[in-house]
Amino acid sequence: xxxxxxxxxxxxxxxxxxxxxxxxxxxxxxxxxxxxxxxxxxxxxxxxxxxxxxxxxxxxxxxxxxxxxxxxxxxxxxxxxxxxxxxxxxxxxxxxxxxxxxxxxxxxxxxxxxxxxxxxxxxxxxxxxxxxxxxxxxxxxxxxxxxxxxxxxxxxxxxxxxxxxxxxxxxxxxxxxxxxxxxxxxxxxxxxxxxxxxxxxxxxxxxxxxxxxxxxxxxxxxxxxxxxxxxxxxxxxxxxxxxxxxxxxxxxxxxxxxxxxxxxxxxxxxxxxxxxxxxxxxxxxxxxxxxxxxxxxxxxxxxxxxxxxxxxxxxxxxxxxxxxxxxxxxxxxxxxxxxxxxxxxxxxxxxxxxxxxxxxxxxxxxxxxxxxxxxxxxxxxxxxxxxxxxxxxxxxxxxxxxxxxxxxxxxxxxxxxxxxxxxxxxxxxxx
Numbered sequence: 490x491x492x493x494x495x496x497x498x499x500x501x502x503x504x505x506x507x508x509x510x511x512x513x514x515x516x517x518x519x520x521x522x523x524x525x526x527x528x529x530x531x532x533x534x535x536x537x538x539x540x541x542x543x544x545x546x547x548x549x550x551x552x553x554x555x556x557x558x559x560x561x562x563x564x565x566x567x568x569x570x571x572x573x574x575x576x577x578x579x580x581x582x583x584x585x586x587x588x589x590x591x592x593x594x595x596x597x598x599x600x601x602x603x604x605x606x607x608x609x610x611x612x613x614x615x616x617x618x619x620x621x622x623x624x625x626x627x628x629x630x631x632x633x634x635x636x637x638x639x640x641x642x643x644x645x646x647x648x649x650x651x652x653x654x655x656x657x658x659x660x661x662x663x664x665x666x667x668x669x670x671x672x673x674x675x676x677x678x679x680x681x682x683x684x685x686x687x688x689x690x691x692x693x694x695x696x697x698x699x700x701x702x703x704x705x706x707x708x709x710x711x712x713x714x715x716x717x718x719x720x721x722x723x724x725x726x727x728x729x730x731x732x733x734x735x736x737x738x739x740x741x742x743x744x745x746x747x748x749x750x751x752x753x754x755x756x757x758x759x760x761x762x763x764x765x766x767x768x769x770x771x772x773x774x775x776x777x778x779x780x781x782x783x784x785x786x787x788x789x790x791x792x793x794x795x796x797x798x799x800x801x802x803x804x805x806x807x808x809x810x811x812x813x814x815x816x817x818x819x820x821x822x823x824x825x826x827x828x829x830x831x832x833x834x835x836x837x838x839x840x841x842x843x844x845x846x847x848x849x850x851x852x853x854x855x856x857x858x859x860x861x862x863x864x865x866x867x868x869x870x871x872x873x874x875x876x877x878x879x880x881x882x883x884x885x886x887x888x889x890x891x892x893x894x895x896x897x898x899x900x901x902x903x904x905x906x907x908x909x910x911x912x913x914x915x916x917x918x919x920x
């Protein structure tokens with residue numbers, strides 16, 4: 490068993506992993522290229538939503554993207570770029586936009602999400618301090634057809650205790666009077682949760698420090714020192730950081746890090762946008778999904794957070810005002826009293842996307858002591874604690890690993906590397 494773990498990445502996945510491994514008794518060091526309070530882990534809606542556990546590549550996605558290509562403020566935009574890695578990624582994603590792979594992905598994510606809510610409850614019970622809302626989620630739609638389509642898509646989540654109860658527009662407005670008359674139908678999802686993602690990242694980091702986790706911030710990993718089939722150390726910020734176990738949880742940078750370790754992975758950015766409103770023109774009790782607009786609205790203690798859109802082909806965090814305006818316009822269509830006043834100050838986050846829309850969790854092929862925990866697309870907050878559980882099981886091996894083997898199998902890195910690497914190894918077999 491490993492005694493000393495190095496986690497590369499201080500986003501929500503890396504912090505959840507460091508927390509769990511420290512609870513397991515490992516000495517943990519977290520290495521991050523920034524200060525850990527930036528990027529997609531804090532720039533998101535903060536939703537804990539197994540009910541929305543579906544891969545991004547889905548039947549009909551390509552046609553919808555083509556119809557939206559001319560709109561710079563559309564919910565989904567693919568920016569043309571000649572980068573070879575982007576072209577390969579999009580071509581690969583197209584292969585997964587079929588019913589078979591999509592339904593396989595939904596079932597896999599449903600199984601992985603089964604213990605998500607109890608794990609967040611355990612965080613709160615264990616002293617991780619963060620803003621945590623248990624009021625459930627509403628999904629609002631302008632047409633019955635859209636609501637029925639989404640209800641059908643959520644059917645696999647019923648078996649893990651996440652129902653979606655159909656409501657009329659008037660029943661929705663009884664729960665959230667701010668919704669406009671054009672909302673015709675919706676779903677009530679009582680088991681879903683939401684958090685302040687900034688608060689969650691800080692709370693996890695504080696609890697990690699209490700457990701003795703060491704942090705090396707503003708230290709980009711620039712190299713890897715190998716020792717046979719294992720990684721001996723990473724070079725970061727002028728320091729060599731050694732360990733028995735290495736976990737790659739660096740979001741959109743995970744592909745590059747895996748390449749340094751000798752096994753590249755197809756993780757590419759998907760840019761999401763959002764803004765925080767403190768004007769108070771609209772009050773909500775539940776998190777609300779504005780269905781046709783694909784916009785998430787989260788009521789937090791001091792602000793209302795709006796998040797939405799997916800943009801492929803962007804590799805920076807610059808804010809395109811047209812896409813931000815698209816979120817504002819969509820919000821006003823569903824919430825007619827919403828008035829942000831001055832143009833909102835927006836933010837972006839680069840979500841780590843994979844071609845099949847599933848996270849990459851498990852041993853890096855060809856390396857005895859490297860695990861990957863990345864590629865969570867838009868489910869990073871939702872899947873953070875259960876991802877850490879899977880990593881913990883790989884490290885422990887034995888019965889703990891056998892219990893999660895079936896659930897973890899669809900997320901193995903080997904699915905992207907089987908043609909050029911040896912089969913996935915049990916990390917503990919060589920120790």
